[in-house]
Amino acid sequence: MKDTSHINPLENEAIYIFREVAAQFERPVLLFSGGKDSITLVRLAQKAFWPAKIPFPLMHIDTGHNFPETIEFRDRLVKELGLDLIVRNVQDSIDQGKVKEESGKYSSRNALQTTTLLDAIEEFKFDACIGGARRDEEKARAKERIFSVRDDFGQWDEKNQRPELFDMLNGQIELGQNVRVFPISNWTELDVWSYIEKEKMEIPSIYFAHKRKVFLRDGLISSHSEYVFQEEDEEVLERMVRFRTVGDMSCTAAVFSEASDIEAVVQEIRDSTLSERGARIDDKRSEAAMEKRKQQGYF
């Protein structure tokens, strides 16, 4: 029988995009959060350039409020694959007075990442930033290009985007501009999970069901942690939960789950009636929350 294991169209498209980035840009960087999407990007980049090593570094914008499991995973992955990792901290931006820590019940460092990211892009003169955003995640992202041009201020002009035809990617930019690149634009959440299962990829343990101290607010399950503001009447419970998306602790809500291995997780996603970003507290701020953040230079 003919071996056709190499013809998954989404995987081939992503590999093609990675190679276009390496060929068209001088200083690309892969934005790495330690989440499943960026871990998938690393695997695809490995495939694109094998047997050569990935020809660009990874960069993590660390809010300082990450799940410790994610950071531990990040450091192990980088070491095992011999990758270059750059870390820039939101705490530094706060200390330098560039951004102000939010306060109150819904405070989060999620939006503050944008300033730290834009500063890092300028510091290293990155001309292409590769991210794991997918069009199925959120309706403003559904309009995003694969090569998405950002101006000198890192801003996204959503009404004036370059058309993308065939699979030709136009990466021509002026000095000072940069391009955000989204190789898994056309993947769905289920595609990513199925790929993780097929490739037997390792992911941080918080994606699997575990016992955790949580509290309930507005129908969402938040982690009980020193980084997350909690009212006195919000009771701490211990429950079996897992995370569907991994961001900053203050903006990522858990789901009740017993899915303790990848097979069970894939099945759970298949059966779910709630969208992935339904558990993102940052998107609930308003209907246009994501579009507004993107205009300002968010991932």
Added chain:
Amino acid sequence: MEVLKIATAGSVDDGKSTLIGRLLYDTKSLTTDKLEAIEKTSKQKGYDYLDFSLATDGLVAEREQGITIDVAHIYFSTANKSYIIADTPGHVEYTRNMVTGASTSQAAIILIDARKGVIEQTNRHFFINNLLRIKEVVIAINKMDLVDFSEEKYNAIKVDFEELMSKRDYKDQKITFIPVSALKGDNVVNKSINMPWYDGETLLEHLEGLNMAAVSNVGTPRFPVQYVVRPKTDEHHDFRGFAGKVYGGELSVGDEVIALPSQTKSKIKEIYFYNKKYQTAARRSSVTITLEDEINLSRGDMLVKAGDLPTVEKQFTATISWMDSKKLMTGNKYVVQHGVNKVLAKVDNIHHKIRPDYSGIDEEVDGLGMNDIAKVTFKLNKPIFYDAFVDHRTNGSFILIDTQSNNTVGAGFIAP
């Protein structure tokens, strides 16, 4: 896994977004939280029904104006296929959006408002799908609920559309008519009880039944070199692989190939996908190829099978779709991006322009404006290796880039 990309086309208010929303809703692809958001907003706006277009209109300006501005991609899947729908808006930059959406699609849905029938825009939508060689086209006659689900009305529109079909030059295109009501859900996913006279498939049944091999444009294999992989490590000291995507057909180990532009002959030694070797590289796979001989190849060069050469020329004539507000004039210079290859091009001659109402051509042309479609000859600063678009959808297409703004300002389809 099969992935079917579909472009949609319709005029403002033909109900395109509603149709897509309906497909999502009836295939249970809308999650509870998204559905709740739609219910809430529909209620706020005082509608009697759920406004499914809210599922796809993602930008603030779109929701405010109730129209779709930019191409959006929508995803859903069934047990046997994954679907990607390009929702292409029908006004201002209509041609640009339609051509963009159709350029990556294997199938198209053209919407017709049953009350209005075949109008000028229908003509345009069909013309573009023809130009882009979309093999499978569904004509969804929508809003049947507003014409009392009338069979006579449906048949009259069908007759009008068949008149358009008789004039097309691409005869391999398969066309299917389906009467639907996107708003009420008739014949989208579920069979209509209001149109017992229609015994054909519902829209989803039809899409599910499409054979992917039959809707793909297969040609002759072309392998543009995207990136040269040189690890320079102890383990792979002499490895020199050519990374790229195989277009048109397959390539196998042992195939005799010719490198362009050098015309050097060699043989395929190995085909890698990641760290695994394969005997054959399938169409559209992103592989890395090594050759028997040490030959000079870099990005933009091309490997083709011996005896199957493309045209190698310093000029070509093409049908182009112009997408910029700044006019294209004879003598202007642009960058032509042909696959991964870039050359400088000069507009040599604008032969004619398609009339905006598609009634014919105008030969007296004073430059091209936004949405114009025209036949143009370009002179290039170096030769490129191309096929006619009708023979090879990938190797016969290109984009035009403005040398000052760097924007993508046009798309082209090389003439035979």
